[in-house]
Amino acid sequence: MARPLVIKVTAGADAPERCNQAFTVAAAAVASGVPVSLWLTGESSWFSLPGRAEGFSLPHATPLEDLLSVILSAGQVTLCTQCAARRDIGPDDVLPGVRIAGAPTFVEEISSEDVQALVY
Template sequence: MAKRLVIKVTAGADAPERCSQAFTVAAVAVASGVEVSLWLTGESAWFALPGRAAEFELPHAAPLPDLLETIASGGRLTLCTQCAARRDIGEGDVIEGVRIAGAQVFVSEIVGDDVQALVY
């Protein structure tokens, strides 16, 4: 098993099953003791804002706020710099624990033998 798992989620309410899968895998990995970094990109960028995860619904899926809380408690949450800018989201707008960073940081996280990267 990889020592670190980096997940880039591009889907939000526009593709709820893909979105939920990414958050579920990240939360399960955190609960299993894996070092997790979840990147919010594209439409998932909205979940960096307070209250937005509570608006997400998908039947038979774990509630997104619960998954987000699990990930935040033991992993790292990053909002893509360009995705934030396109949505006019600033550092002061995001929930506690979310950082805003760009491609250089993403690349530095996914390079290495002990890393598994997934894109949803």
Template sequence: MARTLVIKATSGADGMERCNQAFTVAAAAVAAGAKVSLWLTGESAWYALPGRAAEFELPHATPLQDLLEVVLAGGTVTVCTQCAARRDITADDVVPGIRIAGAPTFVEEVTAEGAQALVY
């Protein structure tokens, strides 16, 4: 059984390098053929909205929009339910293909056989 990689991004503009690292690892894992689930929590939840990832700029980093597109093409992207609610983000607001789900779904993913969780 192939390992599933569940990656949680916990920062956005408040921790740009950590945020970029989560997206970079998720995209690299998709490119390597891994099953990937990227969770956007805290301030990273904003990057689920159309155009927001394109505004993210970090020197010497692949554009966040490009990384998000790779993950969406080959994995799943989820915004934390509570994080979305605190920011008034609804399912109608997010980029097509991004879902909103809560802790039970996250726990199910990280406790599945062969899963590896990474938190940035």
């Protein structure tokens, strides 16, 4: 069995290449059968909302909405509790399949045996 990945993305449209890299790695891992948990924090929090990924554009990159769709199909996507609160995002606002959770859940995930954590 593949080692699970927990990927935290802190960048959004403010750092498009770093943001897209996190989503690309997460989607590639999901497509390869690797268990993935993607955490949206900071400016990437906006991509938990309907229509926001469609507004992101990076030349020569797979559209963010396509990558997010792959991740949601077989992985876990989590929006940081504090990041959501700072942006007035509630549970009824996010895309289907996105959960809101905080630091204790993140620590639990990254502390699990054989997990690889990546931060972008």
